[in-house]
Amino acid sequence: MQVMDNRMADKATIDAGADSLHAVPRGRGLSAKLLVLTAIFVLLAEILIFLPSISNFRLRWLEERLGTAAAVSVLLVQDDAAHLPREVQNEVLMSIGAKAVAVRDGGVSRLLVVSEMPPHVDEHIDLANTRPLTAMGDALDTLIFGGDRTLRVFGHVGESDKEFELIIPDQRLHKAMLAYSRNVGILAMLIALSTAILVFYTIDRMMIRPIRAMTRSMLDFSQAPDDPARIITTGARVDEIGVAERELAGMQQRLQRTLGEQKHLADLGLAVSKINHDMRNILASAQLMSDRLGEVKDPTAQSLVPRLVRALNRAVSYSEGVINYGRTQEAPPSRRHLRLRQTVEDVQGMLGIEPDGSVEFENVVDANFEIDADSEQLVRVLTNLCRNSLQAMASDTESAIVKRLTISAERNGSVSRILVIDTGPGLPQKARENLFSAFRGSARSGGTGLGLAIAHELVRAHGGTLELVESIGGRTVFAITIPDQPVRLDEARSSLRRPA
CATH class of the missing domain: 3.30.565.10 (Histidine kinase-like ATPase, C-terminal domain)
Incomplete structure (x- = not known):
């Protein structure tokens, strides 16, 4: 009964394992987790790339405006900007989105055009001496909190020894950075999704499917370990998955042989128990005949009877031991000198x-x-x-x-x-x-x-x-x-x- 209960418990465990394998929700399987994690990791990589990218975009945008202001400044210096009408000056400043343009030459600073001098400047930007980490921090600050600030941008343009200076609001810069971030975000999502799909498909074909096949094979084998058809079929792979498949197949084959031997032992034990049951009765009759043989006066018979009695006693003891072995285990030794x-x-x-x-x-x-x-x-x-x-x-x-x-x-x-x-x-x-x-x-x-x-x-x-x-x-x-x-x-x- 205990063996039967154990077998029923094992079968229930196997069935529960098979049911749990088929009952895994689609969103919680290894494949889904792999897809989500791949997409997350790609997005994290895009974020790390985005920070220097948006910083570089901000600096390039400001350099373009400063370069345009420098080109205009050369014309203004040659034509004497003081004689330009106010409307022309405003059009020049509006074309580059600035409020004032100045140039520093030989230590002398000269204001070329100005439409409206702001009461204060929120940030001073030296394009030639901006460190990468500082540039990334300033770019995030402009992207998140900018839009209503005034920037003072200065630096050399090209090989000119003159330093140009630009007073400009960051409203246009903020909008341009938002548009750039949106485009980069959409592109990052597309890259992350396509990369995740490619990585998922590759790993699913190389790892997840073979692992799922091995799991299914183990569950199928546990339901009928004596069926040779339940042994996993190995391929020609030489990587870790191939080694695992071959080791699993070898383990299943060894387990199948072991189970066959145990069944053989169980069948043999049952057969021996049946034979010994009848053999014990035959040996009991032989003991009675040996007792009668002991009464014979023949010297040869008298010398053989003690050995015969000991042999029969041992045979009876062995028969009883074999029958008892089917119920328990070998009796512990009763040791004497x-x-x-x-x-x-x-x-x-x-x-x-x-x-x-x-x-x-x-x-x-x-x-x-x-x-x-x-x-x-x-x-x-x-x-x-x-x-x-x-x-x-x-x-x-x-x-x-x-x-x-x-x-x-x-x-x-x-x-x-x-x-x-x-x-x-x-x-x-x-x-x-x-x-x-x-x-x-x-x-x-x-x-x-x-x-x-x-x-x-x-x-x-x-x-x-x-x-x-x-x-x-x-x-x-x-x-x-x-x-x-x-x-x-x-x-x-x-x-x-x-x-x-």
């Missing part, structure tokens, strides 16, 4: 290795060697390793080939190390790469690889390691390393306090 040599002898008896058989079995463990482990689980570990060795050596049919299985042990401080050595052909490369993976680490055709996977899990439960030390033609060595249980400090103190 064991005589390892006798445990190895039990393994030899379970494997049916006869002294005069084709395989030499060497138990070189010292008779006094002790190990801190779970008896049943250690037997399972050694049985799986030895059975794999026997199956590997059975593939050699030539009688001259040495077939030897050796088990030895050594101790280093509080750590026990067991070596299982055979003279088989060695493990192939594929088996080494997936050594302790079920259904992938088998060295022979048709094997499941469960033996090494089970042994690895049981050794790890003891806090130890199972590793392949060497595997070449004629020598394969597996090492089981199991540390002793750590002594609890409170128990050690209690044992020391007990009276002798």
Whole structure:
């Protein structure tokens, strides 16, 4: 029920993710955000360009007026402006929009024409010595607050050594700057919009669409991960998007294989549980027959009955463990101090290795060697390793080939190390790469690889390691390393306090 609830919760999460992807409002998607941000950034760039542009427009406008006044001033100086009628002077000033024109030559200032001298001047502008930042600030000030001010503009025109001066209201300048700003604003909007559309289209084709496709592929794959058609199709791109697509495809393929293996394990577990249910009944009957066999007075039967009883008891225990494994996990080890040599002898008896058989079995463990482990689980570990060795050596049919299985042990401080050595052909490369993976680490055709996977899990439960030390033609060595249980400090103190 818990697994079913988890699957339903996962499906609900996947469906919610798919619904949220399709329910993204058009104005809040990545594409819309990209378009708006691009337009904003382009407008910001146009604003930064606008400030020096409007400043330059203001200075050029004033320079044109001062240049026109200088040209008129030359004529006025030659024709003696004092004799010009007032109407002619006004027409000259009106043509350039000024109220007065003066010229400074040799330190002497001379007022050439004047229509109306203003009571005060609001701003003095030296066209030759205006700094860029000051010019931009003055331009903004004129654009925003100008229109009713009087300006005094002076400077040299061309290569003339004379300095010309112009008294002019800024009304025309203000209107010209407003018109210029309007035109620049319209042009900036068009540039921003066209640039945003081009950038949006380019990035949408290069990035947003592939990312959207990968997102849709992940959601589709999560709904049916066992369907090979749901794996994303990769292209020939070599950039980051292409790498992401290929990595996503590889991850989906690996996940699909993993899910297939898990399903295989689940199906196998169900099948094994069913088989073990009936096997337990058969083994119970075998136990009854072994009890009757124990009553037989034959010496050979009497010597074999204890081994048979131990083997049947272990088989019944394994069957119950397999059934329980479908409901829980492997039971934690119940560790005791064991005589390892006798445990190895039990393994030899379970494997049916006869002294005069084709395989030499060497138990070189010292008779006094002790190990801190779970008896049943250690037997399972050694049985799986030895059975794999026997199956590997059975593939050699030539009688001259040495077939030897050796088990030895050594101790280093509080750590026990067991070596299982055979003279088989060695493990192939594929088996080494997936050594302790079920259904992938088998060295022979048709094997499941469960033996090494089970042994690895049981050794790890003891806090130890199972590793392949060497595997070449004629020598394969597996090492089981199991540390002793750590002594609890409170128990050690209690044992020391007990009276002798």
